[in-house]
Amino acid sequence: xxETSEHTDLNRREFLTRSAATAGVALAPGVMLYSVAQxxxxxxxxxxxxxxxxxxxxxxxxSGCSDCVSACxxxxxxxxxxxxxxxxxxxxxxxxxxxxxxxxxxTGHAFTLPMMCQHCENPPCADxxxxxxxxxxxxxxxxxxxxxxxGCRYCMMxxxxxARSFVHETLTDQKPYAPRGKGTVEACTLCVHRVDAGDSPAxxxxxxxxxxxxxxxxxxxxPESPIAKTVATYATTQIRADLNLNPGVRYQGI
Amino acid sequence: xxxxxNLKRSLTVLATVALLGASAPGGAADSGIPMPSFMExxxxxxxxxxxxxxxxxxxVILDHRDKTMHxxxxxxxxxxxxxxxxxxxxxxxxxKAREQHFCVSxxxxxxxxxxxxxxxxxxxxxxxxxx
Amino acid sequence: MKHITYxxxxxxSGYYGLLGALALVVLMGFGAFLFMEHHGHYVTGMxxxxxxxxxxxxxxxxxxxxxxxxxxxxxxxxFGKSMYKPLGRMAGLLAITLLMGGLTVLVLDLGHxxxxxxxxxxxxxxxxxxxNIFLYTGFMAIVAVYLWSMMERRMNPYSKPxxxxxxxxxxxxxxxxxxxxxxxVARQGYDxxxxxxxxxxxxxxxxxxxxxxxxxxxxxGFGWELGGMALxxxxxxxxxxxxATLYFVALMHLTNLYATEHHGVEAFILMNGGIYTFLFWVxxxxxxxxxxxxxxxxxxxxxSRTWIVVASVLVLVGALALVYVIIIGxxxxxxxxxxxxxxxxxxxxxxxxxxxxSLPEVVLGVGGIALALALAMVAMRVLxxxxxxxxxxxxxxxxxxxxx
Numbered sequence: 001x002x003e004t005s006e007h008t009d010l011n012r013r014e015f016l017t018r019s020a021a022t023a024g025v026a027l028a029p030g031v032m033l034y035s036v037a038q039x040x041x042x043x044x045x046x047x048x049x050x051x052x053x054x055x056x057x058x059x060x061x062x063s064g065c066s067d068c069v070s071a072c073x074x075x076x077x078x079x080x081x082x083x084x085x086x087x088x089x090x091x092x093x094x095x096x097x098x099x100x101x102x103x104x105x106x107t108g109h110a111f112t113l114p115m116m117c118q119h120c121e122n123p124p125c126a127d128x129x130x131x132x133x134x135x136x137x138x139x140x141x142x143x144x145x146x147x148x149x150x151g152c153r154y155c156m157m158x159x160x161x162x163a164r165s166f167v168h169e170t171l172t173d174q175k176p177y178a179p180r181g182k183g184t185v186e187a188c189t190l191c192v193h194r195v196d197a198g199d200s201p202a203x204x205x206x207x208x209x210x211x212x213x214x215x216x217x218x219x220x221x222x223p224e225s226p227i228a229k230t231v232a233t234y235a236t237t238q239i240r241a242d243l244n245l246n247p248g249v250r251y252q253g254i
Numbered sequence: 255x256x257x258x259x260n261l262k263r264s265l266t267v268l269a270t271v272a273l274l275g276a277s278a279p280g281g282a283a284d285s286g287i288p289m290p291s292f293m294e295x296x297x298x299x300x301x302x303x304x305x306x307x308x309x310x311x312x313x314v315i316l317d318h319r320d321k322t323m324h325x326x327x328x329x330x331x332x333x334x335x336x337x338x339x340x341x342x343x344x345x346x347x348x349x350k351a352r353e354q355h356f357c358v359s360x361x362x363x364x365x366x367x368x369x370x371x372x373x374x375x376x377x378x379x380x381x382x383x384x385x
Numbered sequence: 386m387k388h389i390t391y392x393x394x395x396x397x398s399g400y401y402g403l404l405g406a407l408a409l410v411v412l413m414g415f416g417a418f419l420f421m422e423h424h425g426h427y428v429t430g431m432x433x434x435x436x437x438x439x440x441x442x443x444x445x446x447x448x449x450x451x452x453x454x455x456x457x458x459x460x461x462x463x464f465g466k467s468m469y470k471p472l473g474r475m476a477g478l479l480a481i482t483l484l485m486g487g488l489t490v491l492v493l494d495l496g497h498x499x500x501x502x503x504x505x506x507x508x509x510x511x512x513x514x515x516x517n518i519f520l521y522t523g524f525m526a527i528v529a530v531y532l533w534s535m536m537e538r539r540m541n542p543y544s545k546p547x548x549x550x551x552x553x554x555x556x557x558x559x560x561x562x563x564x565x566x567x568x569x570v571a572r573q574g575y576d577x578x579x580x581x582x583x584x585x586x587x588x589x590x591x592x593x594x595x596x597x598x599x600x601x602x603x604x605x606g607f608g609w610e611l612g613g614m615a616l617x618x619x620x621x622x623x624x625x626x627x628x629a630t631l632y633f634v635a636l637m638h639l640t641n642l643y644a645t646e647h648h649g650v651e652a653f654i655l656m657n658g659g660i661y662t663f664l665f666w667v668x669x670x671x672x673x674x675x676x677x678x679x680x681x682x683x684x685x686x687x688x689s690r691t692w693i694v695v696a697s698v699l700v701l702v703g704a705l706a707l708v709y710v711i712i713i714g715x716x717x718x719x720x721x722x723x724x725x726x727x728x729x730x731x732x733x734x735x736x737x738x739x740x741x742x743s744l745p746e747v748v749l750g751v752g753g754i755a756l757a758l759a760l761a762m763v764a765m766r767v768l769x770x771x772x773x774x775x776x777x778x779x780x781x782x783x784x785x786x787x788x789x
Contacts, residue, residue: 151496183496
């Protein structure tokens with residue numbers, strides 16, 4: 001668990017957060033089994049009894065590491081995970097998840113974290129979408145129904161997290177379970193196809209598999225889930241909490 | 255969804271049913287009328303009657319798409335992904351093989367232009383990676 | 386001229402020449418649309434940071450001007466100013482065609498213009514965009530009936546209530562257009578209620594400038610007469626509207642400047658934003674506001690038709706500059722995820738987003754303007770929208786007559 005200890009001068013608070021989160025992760029493997037066992041039957045609609053959430057511990061997230069990003073690219077077929085988007089320039093290519101490096105220029109304190117759709121309870125993208133293509137599923141996952149997306153991009157104007165991308169050209173190399181195409185807006189789906197099958201998102205799986213353990217996925221509504229227990233015990237942060245959007249993605253150590 | 259699309263669809267379905275009705279798919283009919291050619295499906299029986307699917311597959315898929323998209327219902331029976339898993343092979347960029355794609359060849363034949371495949375992959379799921 | 390008589394545009398060669406030229410521009414715009422639609426938006430300057438580009442600048446400009454141009458009719462029917470009444474029909478017509486031009490540009494820029502029908506069948510009633518769809522279609526329907534009430538004698542009694550309805554509706558419409566930006570809580574450059582009244586002031590100014598140019602074009606084109614009496618009122622009114630726009634723009638920036646939270650975006654627009662700062666100060670403030678104000682009110686130029694035309698053109702140049710700064714500048718300034726922190730990523734976090742207008746975008750936008758003008762020309766050729774004359778003599782008689 002010390003691959004993240006490149007900071008040698010831990011202050012007391014950081015130390016505490018870090019050790020606490022490590023304790024939380026120790027629970028994780030058992031819990032993953034639990035959540036697989038609880039996979040919803042295929043013919044049962046999602047319900048608001050579940051609120052999928054993601055807890056990201058910035059203390060364990062190494063600067064320069066982009067395992068979560070690569071996993072998402074491979075899983076969902078964008079970026080290096082696809083042979084498409086050869087015409088789009090760097091500012092036009094889709095990015096469902098990205099690593100953001102943050103530095104406090106006054107104190108010098110720096111941290112890094114993955115940024116993606118925050119799966120808000122009150123998503124501004126869904127508010128502004130004229131056709132209702134942007135919507136929040138009952139279990140809290142915010143999606144774009146590309147069948148009725150007209151490509152107006154108003155959701156991209158409204159999203160505080162710049163989590164969305166517009167597809168600027170014809171695609172042919174999509175993954176069967178992750179449809180995406182020209183003229184529509186897309187974003188992190190929280191790997192909805194995996195979640196519906198009882199798995200955790202690809203980014204979380206990769207982060208755990210590489211033993212970084214900076215990402216914890218689960219049901220925020222289930223008091224027994226490790227994510228619910230962690231957010232109940234330790235201080236977590238919502239990015240742009242001032243907007244009161246109640247995102248499903250929370251952060252620690254920022 | 256639009257009345258125009260409906261009209262166009264009715265016409266093409268009529269034409270297709272008239273042409274395909276008596277003949278087996280996959281080759282030229284005896285009458286000399288050119289027929290679409292496509293690979294044989296991997297299964298033995300479609301999830302609904304063939305006649306019904308010829309006329310109504312779009313409605314069936316449309317209905318299922320909304321349930322999957324908004325309610326997370328992932329039954330396999332009317333899923334487009336499963337249509338493709340059964341009816342198509344990975345053509346690996348081979349244009350000749352692509353023409354044998356069940357959806358592609360028949361839509362081409364009937365001059366139907368659904369926009370499903372702007373986003374949905376034409377390829378079946380890789381074994382093992384299937385979800 | 387006790388009663389105003391109306392006429393069509395004369396079908397001279399000049400008419401067909403101009404119409405042909407406009408049709409060519411419309412065709413080029415359509416070609417630009419096909420090019421963008423075929424390839425996808427990668428052929429434009431728009432990207433995942435600046436998602437709305439030049440087409441939206443032209444579209445918003447046209448939509449805002451459309452509601453503003455209707456003012457000339459409203460001042461006549463609702464506020465009973467006789468000097469404006471003869472132009473009611475033309476104002477109504479231009480309002481409809483400018484809106485059509487703007488909406489066409491907006492729709493043709495969609496990622497899926499082929500799914501326009503979806504925008505009519507699926508509504509999210511919480512979306513200000515969806516409200517606007519009703520406001521736009523409603524505007525065209527109401528103004529069409531308003532035009533009918535002005536042009537059909539039996540319907541004349543309804544022209545005042547219809548004019549009132551159209552006036553109220555246009556205020557709602559421009560409020561809706563301004564609120565597309567005003568309601569964007571996440572972005573530093575928007576999220577301001579003052580954007581709605583600011584857009585209304587802008588519409589007054591843009592619309593009247595376009596209207597003055599159309600009137601002068603008719604004078605030059607086929608010897609139609611607009612007397613100095615009427616022109617003087619209109620140009621003075623334009624001055625008031627320019628000042629009103631300046632006031633609201635100043636108010637918005639002053640409000641932002643007061644809040645430390647917004648100092649970053651204000652410094653960007655007003656001081657170090659490069660092209661955006663230039664377009665704001667030189668394009669909008671100097672060329673688009675102060676210069677035309679001077680021209681319209683200075684005794685040496687205020688009475689000259691040529692200088693009034695120059696002032697109107699400058700107002701429109703400034704208008705495009707202002708809308709460009711609002712739409713593109715507002716997006717070029719990075720989203721603030723971590724206030725006070727320095728951020729960087731592979732997705733342009735923390736840096737000023739780049740955008741350069743591409744040719745197809747500009748051609749599409751200009752095509753929208755040409756479409757609006759061409760539609761108006763065709764309508765004015767087939768129906769009687771133009772008062773026979775607005776010479777001082779005729780207006781004097783008309784004013785006398787309308788007093789009794």
